[in-house]
Amino acid sequence: MSQPVWEVFRKERRGQPFEHAGSVVAPDADFAEAWAREQYGRRGESVALWLVPRDAIRDVEDWADEFDLKYRRVDGYSIKARLKEARERAGTAGPG
Amino acid sequence: MAAVEIPRDEQAFLEYVKSGGQVETTDPIPEDYRAKLIKFIEMHGNSELMGVLPEREWILRAPTLQRKLALTAKVQDEVGHAQLIYRVVEDLGKPREQCLADLVDGKAKFHNVFHYPTKTWGDVGVIAWLVDAAAIISQKALLKCSYAPYARIMKKICWEESFHILHGRDVILAMVTGTPEQFELVQEALDRWWGPLMQFHGNPIPKDEDPMYLWRIKSQGNEEARQQFLDGYVPQIRELGLTVPDPRLRKRDDGVWEYTEPDWAELKHVVTGHGPKTEERLAFRRRFLEQEQWVRDAVLAA
Amino acid sequence: MNEQALLGLADDELVLGWRDSEWTGIAPMLEEDVAFSSIAQNEIGHARAVYELIVGPEGDADALAFDRALSEYHCAPLVELHLLEWAHTIARRWLYEVADEIRITALKDDSDPAVAGLAAKIDREEAYHRMHAEMWHERLRDEPRFQKAVEELWPYALGILPAELRGELVARVGHADVDAIERETHTDELAPLWEEMTMVRRSAPAGAQW
Numbered sequence: 001m002s003q004p005v006w007e008v009f010r011k012e013r014r015g016q017p018f019e020h021a022g023s024v025v026a027p028d029a030d031f032a033e034a035w036a037r038e039q040y041g042r043r044g045e046s047v048a049l050w051l052v053p054r055d056a057i058r059d060v061e062d063w064a065d066e067f068d069l070k071y072r073r074v075d076g077y078s079i080k081a082r083l084k085e086a087r088e089r090a091g092t093a094g095p096g
Numbered sequence: 097m098a099a100v101e102i103p104r105d106e107q108a109f110l111e112y113v114k115s116g117g118q119v120e121t122t123d124p125i126p127e128d129y130r131a132k133l134i135k136f137i138e139m140h141g142n143s144e145l146m147g148v149l150p151e152r153e154w155i156l157r158a159p160t161l162q163r164k165l166a167l168t169a170k171v172q173d174e175v176g177h178a179q180l181i182y183r184v185v186e187d188l189g190k191p192r193e194q195c196l197a198d199l200v201d202g203k204a205k206f207h208n209v210f211h212y213p214t215k216t217w218g219d220v221g222v223i224a225w226l227v228d229a230a231a232i233i234s235q236k237a238l239l240k241c242s243y244a245p246y247a248r249i250m251k252k253i254c255w256e257e258s259f260h261i262l263h264g265r266d267v268i269l270a271m272v273t274g275t276p277e278q279f280e281l282v283q284e285a286l287d288r289w290w291g292p293l294m295q296f297h298g299n300p301i302p303k304d305e306d307p308m309y310l311w312r313i314k315s316q317g318n319e320e321a322r323q324q325f326l327d328g329y330v331p332q333i334r335e336l337g338l339t340v341p342d343p344r345l346r347k348r349d350d351g352v353w354e355y356t357e358p359d360w361a362e363l364k365h366v367v368t369g370h371g372p373k374t375e376e377r378l379a380f381r382r383r384f385l386e387q388e389q390w391v392r393d394a395v396l397a398a
Numbered sequence: 399m400n401e402q403a404l405l406g407l408a409d410d411e412l413v414l415g416w417r418d419s420e421w422t423g424i425a426p427m428l429e430e431d432v433a434f435s436s437i438a439q440n441e442i443g444h445a446r447a448v449y450e451l452i453v454g455p456e457g458d459a460d461a462l463a464f465d466r467a468l469s470e471y472h473c474a475p476l477v478e479l480h481l482l483e484w485a486h487t488i489a490r491r492w493l494y495e496v497a498d499e500i501r502i503t504a505l506k507d508d509s510d511p512a513v514a515g516l517a518a519k520i521d522r523e524e525a526y527h528r529m530h531a532e533m534w535h536e537r538l539r540d541e542p543r544f545q546k547a548v549e550e551l552w553p554y555a556l557g558i559l560p561a562e563l564r565g566e567l568v569a570r571v572g573h574a575d576v577d578a579i580e581r582e583t584h585t586d587e588l589a590p591l592w593e594e595m596t597m598v599r600r601s602a603p604a605g606a607q608w
Contacts, residue, residue, distance in 0.1 A: 004396075005183075021252075022180055022183065022249065022252075023183050024179070024183075024429050025183070025192070025396070025427070025429065026429065027395050027396055027537075030529075030533050031395070031429075031533060031537075034433055034529065034530050034533055035429035035430065035432065035433050037433070037526070038432045038433040038435075038436045039176055039179065039180075039429065039432050039433075042169075042172075042432075042436055043256070043259075059122070061122070145423070148422060148423030149423060152419075152420075152422045152423050154598075155419050155422060156416065156419065156420065156594050156595065157594055157595065157597055157598045158598070159460075159464070159598040159599035159602075159608040160460045160464075160599075160608050161442060161445070161446045161449075161459060161460055161463055162460075163608055164419075164442055165439055165442055165443065165446075168419050168422060168435060168438060168439050168442070169435075169439060171422050171423065171435070172422065172431075172432055172435035172436070172439075174423075175422065175423055175428055175431045175432055175435070176428075176432045178428055179428040179429055179431075179432065182428065192428075217598045217601075217608070267608075270607050270608055271608070273607075274602070274606055274607050274608075275602060275603070275606055277602065278602060278606065380424075381424070384424040387483065387484075388424075388425075388426035388484050390541075390543075391426035391427075391484050392426055392427060394537065394538065394541060395426075395427070395537055396427070
């Protein structure tokens with residue numbers, strides 16, 4: 001693409017993270033700022049913006065998942081059956 | 097967890113989007129889907145941009161400072177929407193310059209309502225209240241678009257459109273509680289805009305024959321949208337003492353609205369570039385596009 | 399500042415805001431269209447604030463803004479000109495912002511605290527207008543049509559300010575001190591603007607709500 005695209009990230013309220021909001025086509029950071037201020041802030045919807053030239057962004061999208069590394073994920077733990085057994089032993093199992 | 101595999105086979109892709117799957121700019125998509133997406137989204141962008149022209153005359157004529165500000169802000173939003181939308185089209189592969197060139201050359205379409213004249217301040221109210229209401233119904237049906245970048249901008253667009261309806265309703269209410277002449281202005285504008293409003297959501301092609309629905313670009317059929325509009329807005333119109341200019345309009349016991357069949361031939365005639373104001377507005381846009389080319393050359397040429 | 403000069407400020411902002419809002423939908427690029435519209439709205443907002451100050455809390459700022467006869471407006475010729483061409487529009491924006499900054503700075507020291515306070519608020523919002531104008535000025539300063547537009551509009555720009563403040567404008571812009579096109583006579587471009595601006599309002603009896 002020949003036109004310089006600037007990605008706009010906005011922070012909606014103090015304490016919130018920056019979120020990707022969209023993009024503007026601008027020749028430099030000053031124009032990008034002047035234009036993003038209005039496109040993403042004229043109705044008071046942002047307290048801060050980050051403007052980043054699109055080609056400064058490194059896109060990362062895939063991970064290897066060849067071996068079953070369940071222990072690293074929440075779905076790798078199934079405690080229901082054992083918890084039930086433990087409660088029954090302790091006499092603390094509730095009705096049903 | 098493995099990344100979601102976007103199906104390469106067109107039929108499997110159809111199933112994928114049908115069950116709510118979304119795609120991003122970098123995902124592989126069928127050519128037919130890409131082409132339809134560009135055409136649909138481009139028409140939306142064109143409509144936002146052309147919609148500015150009937151309204152901007154009235155910015156200059158606004159009868160109070162508050163109305164001037166509110167109307168300017170509304171129209172500013174429409175331009176902002178065009179910017180958001182053309183960016184999406186550009187990332188899909190069609191440059192903005194090409195979209196604008198096709199628009200002014202009459203090669204691309206925009207919604208019927210923006211081919212008609214505005215005649216009075218009554219039109220200002222009716223457009224902001226009812227045309228924007230019809231638009232917001234269509235736009236809400238795009239919030240879950242299978243093409244995620246478009247779905248995301250729809251969120252901002254819908255949020256901003258909600259201000260427009262408030263403004264429109266306020267303009268209307270001031271007039272219907274004003275002088276008898278002002279009330280008449282609203283009724284007369286409604287009489288002229290009802291036809292285009294009824295055509296706005298398109299002819300009642302069944303959902304499962306509508307590619308836009310099948311590809312889950314939109315999540316609502318044309319007739320469904322129209323019924324939703326009537327359900328929401330006919331009561332609002334009538335409670336102000338205004339008359340909807342369709343003697344056959346009525347809500348059946350089963351909840352379905354009956355109405356005089358819109359002139360679908362007229363709709364087709366208008367959107368293919370033969371509306372009362374089409375030529376004039378495209379010429380106006382072309383004039384400024386050409387006149388200010390030097391600015392884009394000076395600023396954007398790196 | 400006396401009331402006529404205050405009205406002059408408000409009328410300048412009203413008419414320039416009106417002119418700037420003519421660009422809605424047809425600016426050279428969409429991003430600029432959005433930004434420019436905010437500037438136009440701010441100008442109208444400033445006009446409104448000054449009218450409200452003049453009429454007081456029980457007064458009708460809209461009546462002051464719109465219901466005067468043509469000869470009762472005190473805007474300067476610079477803002478009346480119909481300049482629907484980008485080089486001239488930006489030249490005017492830039493010249494106006496430099497002149498207006500000088501005017502507003504003086505107003506921040508006004509003996510009336512309400513006026514001084516309002517001037518400070520306007521000044522803070524104008525900071526963004528100045529950034530915008532400076533940005534375009536930087537980008538276009540070597541463009542012949544921009545230079546030509548600044549030349550043409552320069553005598554009009556001087557007319558924004560009272561005589562005693564013009565030296566400062568000459569120093570900042572760096573153009574020769576020429577005869578200003580003064581505020582007291584309107585150009586013939588104001589009448590059609592006024593016609594269009596007031597046509598809806600005049601179509602109903604005075605006091606009709608809109």
